Amino acid sequence: MAPPLVDKLMECAKAIEDGELKHADSLFKEIGLQSSTEANLATRKVVKYFAEALVRRLYQLYPRNPMPLVRFREDTDIIGCKFEPFLSFASYTIMPPFYDALRGKKQVHIIDFSVTVDIWQHATLMKVLANELGSRLSYRITFVGPKLSRHLGYLKLMSLILSKTAENNHIDFEYEEYLANSVAEIVGATLQLGRRSKEEAVVVEWEFELHKLLAVPTAVFNLVMSKLKDLKPEVMVIVEQEADHNSPDLVDRLTKSFDYYSVMFDSLEEDKFEKLEDYRVLWERIFRSQISKVVAAEGVGPC
Incomplete structure (x- = not known):
């Protein structure tokens, strides 16, 4: 300006x-x-x-x-007004590095630390990867995030939509979730994560969840990061809201x-x-x- x-x-x-x-x-x-x-x-x-x-x-x-x-059609008001702006901007941020890291991979594992799972993000990524691969794709999502008031219904809807997307594009699809509200639950879920084979491409995304680990002892933060490092992910993308808007000046x-x-x-x-x-x-x-x-x-x- x-x-x-x-x-x-x-x-x-x-x-x-x-x-x-x-x-x-x-x-x-x-x-x-x-x-x-x-x-x-x-x-x-x-x-x-x-x-x-x-x-x-x-x-x-x-x-x-x-x-x-503003009146929303029932088929578009999926995630809800409260989180929609942040999730959309997060998706636009995350998608490019995901494409680069997963292009040509036959086995994909998305470890998703988020407020809620983004249907649009995964459906689009699944289609693009399947089209580029030209053969059967294995796509696995592990979600680690909070239990929200409308979360369980949304997760059921997400599973149905992504399962249908996978079926239409000949994709082997798996979904696993760890509902983790507290830092202790995030740590516990992280310690259970694993990589199935050397051929499996792992990507990690943090959408508005990593800040929860910044308020705990450094040892706890290091434990989570060490476990993720052991998985040798192709890429880890972190999206957080700005933290410097609280200056007293x-x-x-x-x-x-x-x-x-x-x-x-x-x-x-x-x-x-x-x-x-x-x-x-x-x-x-x-x-x-x-x-x-x-x-x-x-x-x-x-x-």
Whole structure:
């Protein structure tokens, strides 16, 4: 985005922190005028939401962000609104290295440490690998993750969809799960993992679960990593939310979170989301709420 707009947002944040309320108020007007001429739609949106959050912080107003009127078809609302944005971005991050590591492999073992299993990710990967291989593929998933309120029903649905995908593409499919809510359960499940043969290609994915191990003694973390290293995976991909949005310094927090959400909003404007307009509207609302919490309410406001 244009540097002047970034500079104005940072200057406004500093003015608020220094108690220069009149100066901050004048900067809001300048930001509004400059952003209205910004050609990039994603940039206009992210500037608008950060300026809105600063206004809330300045005047200590914390109304709830408006919920858009979005209706989902029953066949598309599978995972649920709460996790969908994060799971989708995680999948787009994970897929390229998975393709590179598994291309041409006849035996595949996915060790999935995640909030929930991504049906889209595995169904797509299975089809691509089967088509490229030209012969029978063995595809195994080991899921290690929490038991959520709607998880068991979702896992049953996932098993049915992936089993059908495997059948249609002549794939030998296996699924095993370890429902692990606590660190101790994650460790216990990890110690039971194994590699069946030298020919089996192993990949490990962590989606929003690895941070649970960072708050425990180093020995526990090392135990898990040592076990995974022994499996000699082709690749391990880690996806986590940003951890540096909690800085006590408002300007620093705004700078880092602005870069993060700029990428998010740019991604939402890409062509691949054209058929997901309902989700895009909802995701924008969710990210808008997060921006409000990060900037205006120190992460805990009723936004």
